[in-house]
Amino acid sequence: MKFHLGITAGNKKINMSEQSQTFIAKSTVKAADLDHRRKINFNIGKYNASVPKGKEQFADVHLARERAKNLKWRAIETLDQQLEEFELNFTKRGGKVIWAENSDQAIEEVLKICKEKNCRSVVKSKSMVTEEIHLNKALEANGIESVETDLGEYIQQLDGEAPYHIVTPAMHKNKEDVAKLFNKKLGTPINFTPEQLTLKAREILREKYVQAEVGVTGANFIISDIGGIAVTENEGNARLSCAFPKTHIVIVGIEKMIPSLTDLGLFWPLLSTFGTGQKITVYNTIVTGPRQENETDGPEEMYVILLDNGRTNILQNPKQRESLYCIRCGACLNACPIYKNIGGHAYGATYSGPIGSVITPHLQGMEEFKHLSYASSLCGNCTEVCAVKINLHELLLENRHESVEEGLTTFTERMAWKAWRLASLKRGFMNMGSGKLKNKVVNGMFKGWNRNRSDLNFSQKTFNQLWKERYKN
Numbered sequence: 001m002k003f004h005l006g007i008t009a010g011n012k013k014i015n016m017s018e019q020s021q022t023f024i025a026k027s028t029v030k031a032a033d034l035d036h037r038r039k040i041n042f043n044i045g046k047y048n049a050s051v052p053k054g055k056e057q058f059a060d061v062h063l064a065r066e067r068a069k070n071l072k073w074r075a076i077e078t079l080d081q082q083l084e085e086f087e088l089n090f091t092k093r094g095g096k097v098i099w100a101e102n103s104d105q106a107i108e109e110v111l112k113i114c115k116e117k118n119c120r121s122v123v124k125s126k127s128m129v130t131e132e133i134h135l136n137k138a139l140e141a142n143g144i145e146s147v148e149t150d151l152g153e154y155i156q157q158l159d160g161e162a163p164y165h166i167v168t169p170a171m172h173k174n175k176e177d178v179a180k181l182f183n184k185k186l187g188t189p190i191n192f193t194p195e196q197l198t199l200k201a202r203e204i205l206r207e208k209y210v211q212a213e214v215g216v217t218g219a220n221f222i223i224s225d226i227g228g229i230a231v232t233e234n235e236g237n238a239r240l241s242c243a244f245p246k247t248h249i250v251i252v253g254i255e256k257m258i259p260s261l262t263d264l265g266l267f268w269p270l271l272s273t274f275g276t277g278q279k280i281t282v283y284n285t286i287v288t289g290p291r292q293e294n295e296t297d298g299p300e301e302m303y304v305i306l307l308d309n310g311r312t313n314i315l316q317n318p319k320q321r322e323s324l325y326c327i328r329c330g331a332c333l334n335a336c337p338i339y340k341n342i343g344g345h346a347y348g349a350t351y352s353g354p355i356g357s358v359i360t361p362h363l364q365g366m367e368e369f370k371h372l373s374y375a376s377s378l379c380g381n382c383t384e385v386c387a388v389k390i391n392l393h394e395l396l397l398e399n400r401h402e403s404v405e406e407g408l409t410t411f412t413e414r415m416a417w418k419a420w421r422l423a424s425l426k427r428g429f430m431n432m433g434s435g436k437l438k439n440k441v442v443n444g445m446f447k448g449w450n451r452n453r454s455d456l457n458f459s460q461k462t463f464n465q466l467w468k469e470r471y472k473n
Helices: 018-031 034-055 061-077 079-092 103-116 128-132 135-141 151-158 175-186 194-211 237-243 261-276 311-315 320-325 331-335 337-342 353-364 366-374 381-385 392-405 411-425 427-431 435-445 463-470
Strands: 003-009 012-017 096-100 121-124 145-148 214-217 221-223 228-233 247-253 283-287 301-307
Touching: 012 018, 012 366, 018 337, 018 366, 034 261, 034 331, 034 337, 061 079, 061 261, 061 320, 079 096, 079 221, 096 103, 103 135, 103 214, 103 247, 103 301, 121 135, 121 194, 121 237, 128 135, 128 247, 135 145, 145 151, 151 175, 151 194, 175 194, 194 237, 214 237, 221 261, 228 237, 228 261, 237 283, 261 283, 311 320, 311 353, 320 353, 320 392, 331 337, 331 353, 331 381, 337 353, 353 366, 353 381, 353 392, 366 392, 381 392, 411 427, 427 463
Parallel strands: 096 301, 121 145, 121 214, 214 247, 247 301
Antiparallel strands: 003 012, 221 228, 228 283
16 A cells, blocks of 8 residues: 655654545545435435334334344354354254455455356355455456346446445436446446336346356355354345355355344344335345255355454454444444435445444554544434444544554644643633634644635634623622
């Protein structure tokens, strides 16, 4: 990673990373794009209208969220035991478990399996973890066609873009955008309706299912007590990706663990309600291994790749460990004023929005991605809507604290905060000078603050001075 604009602090060079500069550039453009904002607000508005209806299924939604958080606490605190139990139960039914420390190992294992099966094409269901390890790019580099079968992901793949949103990959596109894309890539008429576009995608994808030698899916949950994976979806593409190819590969982050099958009775409704506003999603599937002797459907072989890829960095951090409770419902993205203004692609990371800003610095490096934790208003709305009550805004503050503790701040920034602290702790300094002088000094010093904001405007007298004047005796 190259860095610029650096100054020396001790023996360490502190700079604005390329990731940070790219984020600022992209977010500046998107924040001024009124058409983009209109599309996002329209789509999130539909979400906001449906979620309260979905919550009505819970007698006490806050209690449900609290119970879910406690279950995830148990799963994460005993993660090593839960993973071993999962492996034991899964392998009993003929499944194979592969442990991958990082994305390179995961890709290496997938390519090894594909080579053994003489694989020429792969069908994939929607999976953020495969986006995280850039699986499609690796497969294509090795001459293997990889086709996204979720409609939103398929649209994004056709357009050469990464997913925009954890749950709704093409949220930033309207029906006209999709019609233009299909016209350009697939030759469909420009005036095709959403229904006709969907039927065209189905026609193409159904052929891919029967051609593919390998199916790749993620998993919403890993279930330790039965040795299975749980997938929730609205289109059925994950089921088809599991069942049609002879080989099924699941790639899943180790944090997706839940202790028991019975826990799904709570997590499935929570995920669907907070993700899309539904009481339950259309297709909910539990897979516990390859096809058994008395079964007619399913793959001949099934692999589960348990991916770390930085998750143990979060696990060993007592304060940040809570972020591993996330069930990827996307509610915090829909609630975040920053996300609604700059969109998902500006973050430059697989996971966007508040949860992405919390975990990405730990998954990909604090030095390169600490800026995401500062891209927040700290309004707390993300914490308020989280399905499992993760204290997201507090974790964002903790990230900021950790970046300072690691020395990832400039000399100028450190001196500015020391001066601010000194002034704040001594009343004489706070009262010193007129409001006009303070305005001139502060607005002159903090150019970054007022570049996109109006100037700070101090009152002529502090509250302390006004109080003394009113109550002289």
